[in-house]
Amino acid sequence: MNIEDFDYHLPEELIAQTPLKDRTSSRLLVLDRQTKNVKHEHFSDIKKYLKPGDCLVLNNTKVLPARLYGIKENTGAKIEVLLLHQKEEDTWEVLTKPAKKVKKGTVLVFGDGLLQATCVGFKEHGGRILEFSYDGIFYEVLDQLGEMPLPPYIKEQLPEEDKDRYQTVYAKEEGSAAAPTAGLHFTSELLNEIKEMGVTIAFITLHVGLGTFRPVSVDKIEEHEMHSEFYQMTKETADTLNKVKENGGRIISVGTTSTRTLETIRRDHDKFVETSGWTDIFIYPPYEFKAIDGLITNFHLPKSTLIMLVSALVDKDTILRAYNEAVEERYRFFSFGDAMLIL
Structure with a gap:
């Protein structure tokens, strides 16, 4: 598959340079995997798409001032x-x-x-x-x-009072060179409301390295080599996720980093287990997902390994059509931008 297959046009002014004041006020593009229909919501509406028995999996890594x-x-x-x-x-x-x-x-x-x-x-x-x-x-x-290592498409350092905006509210395990940005939209209050609905919250750790964001430098994506990143799953999380699967609940991954961790563990063990190690998993179409049933994610760079991952969850044409609609609707893109829910 050619790298050019994952390109799209993005006006530079749609690259978000600063976070919104309220984390949950980001917009949310909802993509139905079955019908391929798109809805436009706000992130605070995400509760409408969750139900009792579901499990949200969050990456609790903490970004170092690296x-x-x-x-x-x-x-x-x-x-x-x-x-x-x-x-x-x-x-x-x-x-x-x-x-x-x-x-x-x-x-x-x-x-x-x-x-x-x-x-x-x-x-x-x-x-x-x-x-x-x-x-x-x-x-x-x-x-x-140290300073927070913001991505190169964000042109200025955050002011001191906004430093925590490049951390999730549940960040705990220090070790990342970049934030798992899909989680930036959650507040503690929203997570509590979701739990009160009967949705389980589970945590994994993947320390995000810069390899995930390095541009793909080969024409054929099959020749691209991912850099390894450290991951960890506790027994508590493994037991929780196995129980959700047994009971027919949905596992909804918050971010591509959580997805790569969950898929690595299911690939290697056929179930969720207490484990840690290094993963260089590269997910691109066609790929059969073994761990997740849905994904909350931000909008990703053209021709990046991350847009390839989301294209594997639906299909490339549908994802690019949704991205082009997001451009037309003036969504905000990348780390401080808006979100997408794929179910």
Whole structure:
């Protein structure tokens, strides 16, 4: 299948640059998988499409303030570092810019010496392995020095008072380089209302890496290689999801990250189990979903692996038709944009 099959025209002014004041006031495009009909709602209307016995699966990963600005100790040259994932206690895989200036043994200094890092290795695609040194607790130092790594299509950093808007209200497990943005539309109040309806809320963890958002650089999508991301499912969540399946309930995944975790576990174990590991699952048409019955997601970049995933859940032509309708209706796109419900 060709990468150009997943392209669509998006006017730049529809790329949301800031979050809405009220998380639940985003618009919601509802797509029926059977009839392929589209309805236009607001996110607060999502309760109309849920029913007792359903289960919403949320990714409780927490975005790190993972972008650091420092200098080379010996030259003072400016270096930007983006933390990708923790390999050992003080050792991280990172991206550096400019990468060519960071060689093995290079020492980087952040915050007038509050944090230092030594390059101890290399990774493919320009990645580096840094070993950090500091006094105190690493995450507290990171909170002091780091910035939230917003996607490149968002042109400005959020003001201090809006920093929590790039976190879900249920974010708990630190480790992501990007937010699972489908969950940004939920408030604690809305989740409580959904639970009161008899809908179960379950949590998984997938630490979102930048590999998910890297552009596909091959013409034939079958040749694209996904980067691995760490996931975890607890026994409580596994038991909950197995029970929902046994009782004929629907599992509705909140976001592509939750979807990839659930599909990985069902693929590997034929049921939900307590487990953790690394997944590089790449979902594109045709694909038979084993875990989910529905999906809440944002609108994704043209020719991205994420639009391929949602195209596998319905079909490519229907998804692109829905996206084009969203463009005509002036929906807001990408991380801070509007949402889509596929049932």
